[in-house]
Amino acid sequence: MFLDFLLFLRAGGLKVSLDEWLSIIEGIYMGLHGQTLKGFYILSRALLVKKENDLDKFEELFYQYFKSVNSQRLKKEIKKLLNQPERAEQIFKSYMDQRKLEPQVMMEKIEMRINAAEEGYGENIAVNAEGVMNSSVSAGKGAGPGPGNGTMIQGAGGKSIVHAPGNRRFRDWRTDCTIESRQYQMAFRLLRELSRKLETNEEELDIRGTIDHTCRQGGILDIKMQPPRKNRLKLMVLIDSGGSMKPYEQLCSLLFQSLNKANTFSDLKIYYFHNCLEGKLYTDPSIDIKETVKTEWILRNVSSDYKVIFVGDADMAMHELVDNNSYSRSSNTDLDGITWFKKFSEKYEHSIWLHPQEREENLAWMSESFTEINKIFPMFRLSIDGLKDGMYKLMRNQ
């Protein structure tokens, strides 16, 4: 039933699970949609849409799918059935069997649906025999979304429930925009590996252990301690600074602040690089040549259980990335960028790249260096969704 609609929603990017779909079918059997399109809209919205960010998408898809349906057409369709009893029987068979209804009731049901279609969608939803609810009271109060603002579901008056396109009142809630500090912090909180097995001197009272041991001692108090449960996750962040990253400075500083505020990691290391990885990394965002560490040193000394996040636009000149004879390099013994990146990805199993750009879906549109780096690191956009996907990736390495 309505399987096409389910597939349509999923194709449109709304993640509808089978469970949710089954509850809709259940709802329809219970008559909760009240045999009207508006009822069906409310029912499916209540059960399928779980985030305000998706409301817009859902409304859009619902409109796309049902735009051709209006009361006139529905009425005509149902009326046709009156003249074709065999076909009607076929359609209603399972419905009638399920409810163990007599065949003559079928005609009544059809009549009822015609009336429902005629009366429009918003009012008198209690057309089905069970009379689940009666909305006429509040409709009379005029407490609906308010006439005149064109929202899609003021159903009265036989007006199509499907709204005028472009009138998308839930648009503000979409998440594909870039982010605020709090949301960053929430995303970083996904990075957690709680454990008591930490190398720490801290201890806290183990109440259960104490009581257990006290009981074993026959009531003589025997206090037990245990290390606290803390996040043992270690994180290293490498940020591209200066040059082509200038436009994204604010975004990066937000990221930096949230990283510091989140403060839940057992260790956090932040380094900076300029455009492309070189033999040296900077410890200060101003890329001061005096404050550097050797990249080789980091690879040797920072253990492989660190999770690594690169932040940068991944736009580099190809000669920086692959040509180790470039005169622009500080010394000739230095490796080229791509080798450094590969070294990192080999050592740190959990590493991702965050880029701040709005990029096309199609990789072919991106710059050459972007494509190269994408082969080494999984890349995510620095937006709420992207960051979160990135964090999941870091945690599970899926």
Add this chain to the structure above:
Amino acid sequence: MSETVYQFQGTDDYIINDDLMLTMNIAIKMNKPLLVKGEPGTGKTALAESIAKALDKELIVWSIKSTTKAQDGLYQYDIVRRLYDSELGNEGVDDIKRYIKMGKLGEAFTSDKQCVLLIDEIDKADLEFPNDLLWELDRMEFYIPETDETVKAKNPPIVIITSNAEKELPDAFLRRCAFYFIDFPDKELMNDIILAHYPDIEDKIVEQVLDAFFYVREYFELKKKPSTSELLDWISALKLSGLSTENLRQDLPLVSFLLKKDEDLETVKKSFGGLR
């Protein structure tokens, strides 16, 4: 269908729109918790109160704090008190049940009559919190290992969950809920809401107040926009003070009832200073 079907139609002092009412009824009938989101002050908590009132049921409120754990809602085993009792040799130490205290969820499950359970601001708690409640809300039962008992809801409560969208809720949890997003009311609905709370207020005052309210909400760049509950407080303050409501929009008397943040008050005051 022999089961009772509740018809929730709003109460005298809670104006509800069609969509929300239909969604609420769907949730009740399908035995799913209803997750309500929306701007602070749009009446998420009041919804539960009004449902309890309309259906004449007891309302159990479980207010979530940042430290709340799922276990707190089920039951608590007062192990320390039991220890004390055993040291002092008090009677009844053998009876573990004496030291098991039901939490709010447990209370709702063991209640003899069906009740309305409000889990308020679920997003305040830890990220894992909703997941810890999955089984309990799905099956309407939980297990107490200490007494080897399973508490099963005698009458599954109507569950309403509110969230201020501070944190994303886990997908597995969302899948089990029905969802409704309360939009900010428009002028007309707001008019009805005011009338529901102050039936004898003069039309002219309502008009003035609404005009000033939406002006403040839309004209200024505010950190925290005033919402329904602040508007109602403001009206009540204006009524009590007996101040003239002429030129409400220019004077904005007692504006501190609408704006709760110092910065916002500054913003509004500054713009007025500029005008005068």
